[in-house]
Amino acid sequence: MATAVAAASSRVAKPPVKRPAGEAAWRWLREHLVVIYAALALLYMFLPIFVVVMFSFNNPAGRYNFTWQGFTTKNWTNVCGVPGMCSAVTLSLKIGVLSTILATLFGTLIAFAIVRHRFYGRTATNMLIFLPMATPEVVMGSSLLALFINMNVSLGFTTILVAHILFNISFVVVTVKARLQGLDPRLEQAAMDLYANEWQTFRRITLPLVFPGILAAALLAFSLSFDDFIITNFNAGSQTVTFPMFVWGAAQRGIPAQINVIGTLMFTIALVVTLAVTLAGRRRAHR
Amino acid sequence: MTAAPTARIASPTGPASVVRRKRGRFLPYWLLLPGLAWLIIFFVVPMVTLLTTSLQTGDPFNGYSLTWHWANYSDALRTYHAQLIRSFEYAAIATVAALLIAYPLAYAIAFKAGRWKNVLLVLVVAPFFTSFLVRTLAWETILSDNGFVVRVLRDVGLLGANGRLLATPVAVVCGLTYNFLPFMTLPLYASLEKIDPRLVHAANDLYANSFTAFWKVTWPMSMPGVVGGTLLTFIPAAGDFVNVQFLGAPQQQMIGNVIQSRFLVASDYPVASSLSVMLMFLILVLVVVYIRRAGTEELV
Amino acid sequence: MPEGSLQDLRLVGLTKRFGAMTAVDDIELTIPSGSFFALLGPSGCGKTTTLRMVAGLEEPTTGAILIGDQDISRHKPYKRPVNTVFQNYALFPHLDVFENVAFGLRRRGVRNVKQQVDEMLDLVELSGFGPRKPAQLSGGQQQRVALARALINRPQVLLLDEPLGALDLKLRRQMQLELKRIQVEVGLTFVHVTHDQEEAMTMADCIAVMNAGHIEQLGSPTDLYDNPSTVFVANFLGQSNLVRAQVTGTDSDNLLLNVQGNRVVVPRARSRAEGTEVLLGVRPEKLHLAPASADATPAANTFTGTVLDTSFIGVSTQYVVRTAWGQEVTAFAQNDGRAALVPPGADVVLSWHPEHGFCLDASEDLTAGVVIDDEADVRPTAGART
């Protein structure tokens, strides 16, 4: 009885009985253990990012950028000073944009078919969507290369693009599908009931409501494409160099600090874009 | 003119004309066409090509031809079984480590983050926006011989005076663990987030200690995330060759390195293909068995 | 007002099957223009399916839907002069209230929507809510937006699928009156689906009681209540005491019945039964309960019995009486202060006016349509507990 009263009052005022400080600290630690652990994990995840950012300001002595030599901004002012790097970035951007557009289009169409229609071969289609995601990149890359070799296709921009669209489709389907499945079909029926024909319903109701899913899929596809190395490495040939391939090559020959500049830029831009999308979504939900 | 309301009450059913909408029956196939065609031409067909290539014989100069040479597989296994086994070992260790790191993180975001959930999720993914290779190079810097980590480990005696981390299995597994963390964290978060926190509270009331409560309620309910996350981490880790290249040494070569160099350096397509086929096959078997055992088939 | 003059809605042999299951079974119904029509039935009886076929969101397996003389059953939903208030409103979450309401007008190419939308928001008492998003509205407000969004198109028929189902009891009562007011004001045909019999009776001019895909009975609320034609209706709409009886004869206007040795008279016009075995029904509030006196002569339309249970409800008292032959019947007595409460155990005489009895077919299941779990203030009572 007395303890119950004490517990009840402790919520209002300070507990009447002082506990030993050690016990209180232990209690606090136990209650916040998960949060502390999570904070440490987050710190661990950001550790390489700190290094990337920091070493983008390094003034390396030799060809390698592994030890801190001194602060400089010359890597930032002279990003394209490294032969071949900026063209590699441009190529990656180009492939990223093109493969994102096509994969988002193809994947979104598939997602609509799977969610909105019952058709013969639906299970097989789902399987075919799942399989590429369960395939290790070396296998996907080498199998495409085997095809290109057997077909005598010369490797380059087109083969990279083909490969990037391929591995992006499944991720787009999965992302858009999730959004589409959460869409109440009655909204579209209500639109039809209110004199919107099929196209108007799609344009005014379906598309705006599914758009966040499509946008997320496109962002995912772009970052997967921009960052892909293993599959690209198999299908690029020797002349076409994307940014990850440039890094790979540089790692054998000597690593210019400008690579860290690009890394930092990628991180910053992606972070800003996703935070903006997230916060916009939150504002929309709150309004 | 207003008629009186009428109704025929509970009369027997009479036959009448049957109507059915014919239009739009082929629509799903049109929607599927471009994407599925792409997947079939550039995924299914290459897999078949890979299979036939793995049965070819010849040499890089005179070309290869299909001779149904199954011995490619036994040859490849004899030469590279160590790398194959090592790939699965490293991938398994990295997967477990990633689970240990990501689970509490996902748990904290799902149950403790409140309105910061989405922002925290972005932060969890953010480090992986920098290029895969660039962040692996950053680990090379962190683990390098005159880096901070090695110096501390040497000072406290965990490493010998000349001990190093780079070019050891530890560095490779560290890299693998780190690089695929978001693939672990996001599925875990997705399934943890679906759990009603009141259920966790009820469990905490029901069971003597919160560990039992976690083990009996939260963990089983997060199983789909655990299965999804471990698969999405294990598969790319098993096929990776970048981490070995940057953080390891030839003694730590994984199957990915072999496939890569057999294909691109030695142009030994049949053996490289047979290794690819075996890797794919083993992964598929593993996925099927694992999903069956874990009882979650909603991944597909 | 709607384009052209208002016309009747007719359902002709309307049937819908989902695989082997028949959701709507050959319905034949005429809904007069300008009426407030209620489709009443238990959950799963096919009300929503019927409405969806009228709206064009579900294709009839067989049958036709006519407005006036025009068969609209093959028309696309957006080609029908019919609008729906959905069961869960289905407001467009990405559009504000104004755009939700304006949606139908815009799709039909109406230019100046501002004035019409404002008028409509006035009508549903939501003026000033235009810029809000649906998520920022209360349930009742969302309901009004859904109503305004449909009404603004002045359809020939407005379909309302349990529009008040998601509201709490108090708000529901208020919205019932509101809906009725709006219907009178706009003069459109409302087809209102509900499984709340009280809601149907307070609002509708005409009710069709639906059960398992077909229509059990059609009529005005008083018709249905006073003269139910099936056991289902007798039990689903209010409560009924049902007892088995034999027809012993007829006179010019009446059926003469024998109920366990008691003589009962029922007007012939109030009988739906054929043959000699019938079910006699009397509503609990039509039964008059009086203490048995020793010298009572057995009169027509009386039963004797013993009070088993007396529950004081406030405005009335509910008695459960075991009749001489052991059946339990329910009687309600107004607490008008003229009679004292009868305690359990007392012997009583139950009597009723012949005009208040009705006869139903004896082959029916006595418990058909018994309302077991309704959140409305109707207490569960088996038609007859034997």
Ligand SMILES: Nc1ncnc2c1ncn2[C@@H]1O[C@H](COP(=O)(O)OP(=O)(O)OP(=O)(O)O)[C@@H](O)[C@H]1O
């Ligand atoms: N798309 C469908 N596929 C299969 N069966 C269906 C479908 N829609 C409805 N049904 C079935 O048809 C029957 C009638 O459903 P309906 O939705 O019309 O009931 P209702 O009278 O509106 O019920 P409630 O009061 O619960 O809304 C139910 O048994 C339901 O399970």
Ligand SMILES: [Mg+2]
């Ligand atoms: Mg319904």
